[in-house]
Amino acid sequence: MLAYLLRQARSSLIAATLASVVAGVCSVLLVTQINAALTAPDQAARAALAWRFAAIAVAAALAHTISAVLFERLSIQAHARLRRFIADKTIAASFRQLEEIGGPRVHSALSEHSASVASFFVNIPVILVNAIIVLGGLAYLAWLSWPVFLVAVGVIGLGSLGYHLAHLKAIRHLDVAAREQDHLFGHFRSLVDGAKELRLHAAKRARFGDEVLGASIDVVRRERERGMSVFLAASGWGSFLIYAFIGLVLFSLVGDAPDSARVMTGFALIFIYLMAPLEGLLLSLPRANLARVSARRIEEITRALTAAEEAPAAGAAPRFERLALRGVAHRYFHEGMDDLFTLGPVDLSFAPGELVFLVGGNGSGKTTLAKLLVGLYAPEHGEILLDGAPVDDRDRYRQSFSAIFSDFHLFDRLLDAASADLDQRGNRLLERLHLHHKVRVRDGAFTTRALSQGQRKRLALVVAYLEDRPFLVFDEWAADQDPLFKDVFYRELLPALKAQGKTVLVISHDDRYFDLADRLIRMESGQVTAVEQRAAEAAVGREAAIPQ
Numbered sequence: 083m084l085a086y087l088l089r090q091a092r093s094s095l096i097a098a099t100l101a102s103v104v105a106g107v108c109s110v111l112l113v114t115q116i117n118a119a120l121t122a123p124d125q126a127a128r129a130a131l132a133w134r135f136a137a138i139a140v141a142a143a144l145a146h147t148i149s150a151v152l153f154e155r156l157s158i159q160a161h162a163r164l165r166r167f168i169a170d171k172t173i174a175a176s177f178r179q180l181e182e183i184g185g186p187r188v189h190s191a192l193s194e195h196s197a198s199v200a201s202f203f204v205n206i207p208v209i210l211v212n213a214i215i216v217l218g219g220l221a222y223l224a225w226l227s228w229p230v231f232l233v234a235v236g237v238i239g240l241g242s243l244g245y246h247l248a249h250l251k252a253i254r255h256l257d258v259a260a261r262e263q264d265h266l267f268g269h270f271r272s273l274v275d276g277a278k279e280l281r282l283h284a285a286k287r288a289r290f291g292d293e294v295l296g297a298s299i300d301v302v303r304r305e306r307e308r309g310m311s312v313f314l315a316a317s318g319w320g321s322f323l324i325y326a327f328i329g330l331v332l333f334s335l336v337g338d339a340p341d342s343a344r345v346m347t348g349f350a351l352i353f354i355y356l357m358a359p360l361e362g363l364l365l366s367l368p369r370a371n372l373a374r375v376s377a378r379r380i381e382e383i384t385r386a387l388t389a390a391e392e393a394p395a396a397g398a399a400p401r402f403e404r405l406a407l408r409g410v411a412h413r414y415f416h417e418g419m420d421d422l423f424t425l426g427p428v429d430l431s432f433a434p435g436e437l438v439f440l441v442g443g444n445g446s447g448k449t450t451l452a453k454l455l456v457g458l459y460a461p462e463h464g465e466i467l468l469d470g471a472p473v474d475d476r477d478r479y480r481q482s483f484s485a486i487f488s489d490f491h492l493f494d495r496l497l498d499a500a501s502a503d504l505d506q507r508g509n510r511l512l513e514r515l516h517l518h519h520k521v522r523v524r525d526g527a528f529t530t531r532a533l534s535q536g537q538r539k540r541l542a543l544v545v546a547y548l549e550d551r552p553f554l555v556f557d558e559w560a561a562d563q564d565p566l567f568k569d570v571f572y573r574e575l576l577p578a579l580k581a582q583g584k585t586v587l588v589i590s591h592d593d594r595y596f597d598l599a600d601r602l603i604r605m606e607s608g609q610v611t612a613v614e615q616r617a618a619e620a621a622v623g624r625e626a627a628i629p630q
């Protein structure tokens with residue numbers, strides 16, 4: 083993931099890196115000039131050094147600013163790119179994959195994990211500039227004294243080993259924290275979605291706050307604390323090694339060296355100058371590791387979202403004379419329960435202008451069958467035939483359906499190309515559905531969605547009408563409607579759709595309207611148990627004029 087982002091931003095990254103290198107090199111050059119000035123033989127030599135010092139200082143400041151700005155921009159761009167990447171993967175994933183992964187993990191990837199990865203880019207210049215200063219300082223040390231340089235390399239080796247061992251331990255804690263964070267996002271959602279239930283039950287609210295949400299927040303905090311503490315302890319080990327190195331050099335290595343005054347001043351300066359970059363380097367490495375853990379989580383999540391969806395299908399929705407399910411089956415595994423729900427194999431067929439009711443007890447598989455029918459699930463066995471031909475482009479096939487499931491989502495925009503005609507047709511339908519005093523369609527969007535559940539379902543119906551697809555599926559649509567409108571739905575709207583030649587599948591528990599169906603399909607435990615042909619004439623209700 084990090085590699086992908088680095089590749090995407092290659093040219094900006096090269097420019098920012100060059101600026102960082104220049105800033106780092108200038109910083110090291112500055113210290114060499116300071117040392118030269120301190121040990122300069124006379125005023126004239128110092129004056130010549132002053133100009134050079136000033137030029138290097140300006141270059142250092144400029145390069146620092148350019149690199150900081152470029153890396154900040156890179157971080158912002160990386161954040162946006164990552165969000166786009168995750169969102170694209172989510173859009174392209176199959177519906178079933180999304181159901182399995184769940185919203186909280188996707189939200190967690192889109193928000194915290196992507197922010198953490200983006201912060202890595204702001205960290206790069208800190209790591210880079212400090213690393214260059216440290217390397218430059220070491221080179222200067224080597225120039226001053228070879229033995230001291232070799233000791234420094236030994237110390238760095240020891241430091242790296244400690245860091246590596248710490249890394250192995252710390253990363254485990256950070257991984258646990260990252261996984262728990264995905265659950266935490268689910269609890270955040272319950273905090274808002276379950277607001278009513280939590281307020282109506284004080285004991286439940288307290289338990290949710292302490293034992294569920296609080297516990298999860300604590301796990302993330304504890305594991306991150308542990309992981310970062312181990313990293314910071316490794317940084318402490320690094321600092322200790324630096325002090326040990328300074329002591330070793332000052333008190334035993336250069337004591338009697340020739341030219342020792344110049345060498346000692348050089349060392350003193352270098353050590354003072356290198357302390358801050360070294361500590362900065364050691365402290366920014368843990369943050370980079372945190373970003374790596376987040377990048378891994380994003381990778382895991384997006385890898386599970388394999389692209390199943392094609393680019394939006396071009397052209398009109400396919401029309402059909404006969405749509406048939408042949409031996410279609412689907413299974414749900416219930417993890418941790420060794421439980422399996424099997425739907426099918428199901429054989430059914432549908433024709434235009436047919437009003438079909440799908441009925442059965444709760445959990446009998448009606449919604450699952452509807453999801454298979456509209457192409458949200460790919461059949462594990464069997465096939466779907468459109469006019470005798472197997473469906474090969476599932477996305478195109480799905481464009482034949484409008485469906486309102488019981489957990490439908492209402493977008494604030496109609497997401498059709500906005501036009502005066504769309505607004506007009508929408509507003510006419512709102513009048514038919516007795517909603518015009520509450521909401522209007524303006525510029526292709528509803529003026530409000532703050533409506534009752536039954537009213538929102540009527541809005542969803544407006545959307546379905548506007549889509550004008552050949553096959554409509556209503557999953558217990560009328561359950562939230564008042565008796566008057568329920569009657570309008572079953573006796574006027576459905577027959578009107580049928581009269582327009584639409585195929586309509588209605589999932590319903592309203593048995594007093596069952597006689598309106600052309601065909602009644604009964605389900606039980608995932609199996610179609612009966613298909614009852616009804617008198618078609620009975621289904622043609624009162625005159626129904628639904629505007630289009």
Ligand SMILES: Nc1ncnc2c1ncn2[C@@H]1O[C@H](COP(=O)(O)OP(=O)(O)OP(=O)(O)O)[C@@H](O)[C@H]1O
Pocket residue numbers: 181414415423442443444445446447448449450451
């Ligand atoms: N997303 C899911 N993941 C796993 N199992 C599921 C999922 N949705 C449904 N199931 C399982 O499939 C069975 C059938 O569910 P389905 O929603 O199709 O029933 P239904 O007949 O529409 O019920 P209802 O009348 O209550 O809406 C359920 O008993 C449940 O065990």
